[in-house]
Structures are given as structure tokens and as C-alpha cells.
Amino acid sequence: MSEPTNAELTEKPVASVSLEKEKVTSGRYSHHVFICGHIRPKGSERDCCTNNGSMDVLREMKTLVRQAGLKNVKIQKAGCLSICGKAITCVVYPEGVWYSLSGNTDELQKIISQHLQGGKPVRELFLEV
Numbered sequence: 431m432s433e434p435t436n437a438e439l440t441e442k443p444v445a446s447v448s449l450e451k452e453k454v455t456s457g458r459y460s461h462h463v464f465i466c467g468h469i470r471p472k473g474s475e476r477d478c479c480t481n482n483g484s485m486d487v488l489r490e491m492k493t494l495v496r497q498a499g500l501k502n503v504k505i506q507k508a509g510c511l512s513i514c515g516k517a518i519t520c521v522v523y524p525e526g527v528w529y530s531l532s533g534n535t536d537e538l539q540k541i542i543s544q545h546l547q548g549g550k551p552v553r554e555l556f557l558e559v
């Protein structure tokens with residue numbers, strides 16, 4: 431048996447991520463969406479997602495997911511995800527895709543249709559750090 435090429439070695443982590451995803455998604459939920467609901471007092475040095483409307487986004491996302499009939503998607507409030515002051519921070523598992531949301535309904539619809547239903551994360555909404 432020959433040694434694996436660099437290309438094959440590079441592909442290995444992807445393969446193991448796929449296997450891991452299958453393990454994770456074999457449970458009750460296909461996706462787990464965490465939206466930051468951390469609150470900082472006014473005048474704090476760092477801003478927080480709730481000041482940018484994250485709790486409204488959380489409620490709207492729950493409503494839209496319910497309307498889409500996605501019973502296998504869990505939407506949950508998270509504590510501070512440590513990337514603060516850049517709109518609203520959201521992370522979707524099992525992929526571990528981080529989004530920066532403005533609170534626009536169209537963004538949420540894209541995440542639902544493209545990512546949660548279609549399996550393709552919405553690149554234009556990726557959180558840039």
C-alpha cells in the first residue's frame with residue numbers, strides 16, 4: 431500500500447468532520463442554532479447582541495423555523511459567544527458556522543432555506559473576525 435498524497439491527507443479532516451456530523455445529526459436535532467442573548471449594562475465598554483436586537487431575532491427565527499415545519503431544528507438563546515459588538519452573533523451546529531446578523535428577516539429566511547433545509551451555509555452572512 432502506498433503512502434497517502436498531500437491531497438489525500440488534506441481531505442482526511444473533511445471526511446472525519448462528515449462522520450462526526452452524521453453522529454451528531456443522528457440524534458433528535460439536525461441543527462442547533464444558538465443566538466447570543468447576552469445583556470450588558472448601558473455604558474459598558476463592549477456592546478452586546480441584545481442592544482442590536484438579538485432577542486427579537488431569536489423570537490423571529492423560532493417563528494420562521496416553526497412555519498417552515500422544521501421540527502428537527504432547535505433554536506436557542508446563548509450567553510456571550512465572545513465576538514461582541516459586530517451586530518448579532520449566531521452559530522449553527524453541527525457545522526460550526528458562525529453568522530453575523532443584522533436582524534433582517536431576509537437573512538433569517540436565507541439561513542433557513544439555504545443552510546438548514548438545503549445544507550449550504552450562507553457565505554455572505556459569515557461572521558468575519
Ligand code: FES
Pocket residue numbers: 466467468469477478479480509510511512513514515519
Ligand atoms: S454579547 Fe453577543 S457575542 Fe458577546
